[in-house]
Amino acid sequence: MTEAPIPVVFIHGLWLAASSWNPWLELFAARGFDPVAPTWPGEPESVDAAREDSQSGAGHGIDDVTTHYAEIIGDLGQSPIIIGHSFGGMITEKLLGQNLGRAGVAIDAAQIKGVLPLPLSSLRSTLPVFKDFANEKRSVSLTAEQFRYSFGNELTEEESDTLWAEWNIPSPGKPLFEAASANFSRHSPAAVETGNDERGPLLLIAGGKDHTVPTAITKSTLKQYRHSTAVTELVEFPDRGHSLTIDHGWREVAESILSWIDARVVNVSR
Template identity: 60%
Template sequence: MSTTKPPVVFIHGLWLHPDSWQPWIERFAEAGYTAIAPGWPGVADTVAASRENPGAIADHGIDAVDAHYTDIIAGLPAAPIVIGHSFGGMIAQKLLGEDKAVAAIGIDAAQIKGVLPLPLSSLHATLPVFRNPANIHRAVELTEDQFRYAFGNAVPEPESKDLFERYTIPAPGRPLFEAAAANFSLHSPAKVNTDRDTGAPLLLIAGGQDHTVPEVITKATLKQYRHTDAPTELLEFSDRGHSLTVDHGWPEVADACLTWLAGMGF
């Protein structure tokens, strides 16, 4: 049996630049993985360049992002493990359901079609996008206060400010509008193949203090996989918010992912 580990593809969500995965790339390299963190369509190589050109980021929907990462995966030497945060967690699930990955981890993953809970905190966190219907075609930036509520509520305010300044970029509004309409659309791009029969495992991670994707959404997502025999598990961090992949506690989350992958034979 080969001892070569699959490559790892990290997928960021809305409002965080892919540079936010760099500590994870280094952590996974220490564990023997080769990892990359490509940006979404239109996202520039740096935070500053992404902020300067929000038009390049605008109007990319879920299908476009899925196709973008499908192309990236096609250029890898082997099918990867995909690890995504927030909307990146949704994309990771889509790629797994499309048989393009050998395993997936969705961290505070955005709701997929079929998930019904819509907590008030989620509505408040995404209000900067939904307050204007025209934002479906635009890239939207968060203010520092909005980031504090949506991402940094479980960390000290100075840390939230630092994360905001270091990693935030404009994000396309379209994926949020698509997810919001998913349960009213027969062919929604937020639909995921939850009945996968390839045996490829999935780990869902929930932050108990998350305002943007409260744990009730992650638990409801888990229920969507009730008809699959493939390993599908839930891990909760009760004291963590939506910033759990980038704040001071990220090593605990990363190490939990590595432990789970090792247990799955990766």
């Protein structure tokens, strides 16, 4: 009997639609996996619908998103590989820490509880949300100019604007407020089970020119795992920004992850 292909769950972050993973889905399916990229809770399936119903995902926080994906994983029939970008990377870490995946890849992951204060570029990237405390209960979008700073700073203006037009959607402000206050909250939803020795291997990926999640955040995240004997590794793409999963160089990142899966994930049969 042929074994069922291993599922791969892709989790997007703020301001990108789930469909931004479509090229990754095609690549991973071609390599013998069974990939899915579900939307966040309340998020419409299409980019146009998400823009038209701009507050559909408003008010959903980190725990809501984690529970949403945990339920999806529970219906898969076998433990998946989880791959997330930005806040999706944080959710990946949380799910892996709960032993809900056989392996995880966190790409430019948002800061978890314990990570030191944010660099100035990260604060500027999130200013569209933090400029109004009422945004904790709202969804917020980015202008093309804001997107260029936060995502497309290493791209041409033309490519950045094209990606913004294709994939940008409004996203809830609540996760950002929760992450910002994590180190002052005893039971923060941004906390991750970093000391879990039994979890699957974790790969952290950093974009060296990322304004939203600078390398310093990812390196600080790696230190949070120092008390765990489980595999935790970091790969840096020195000249890449926060757009590294959707821009012209996405394939390089994806192939690096596939190579890591081949090397680190047990019983991958394709």
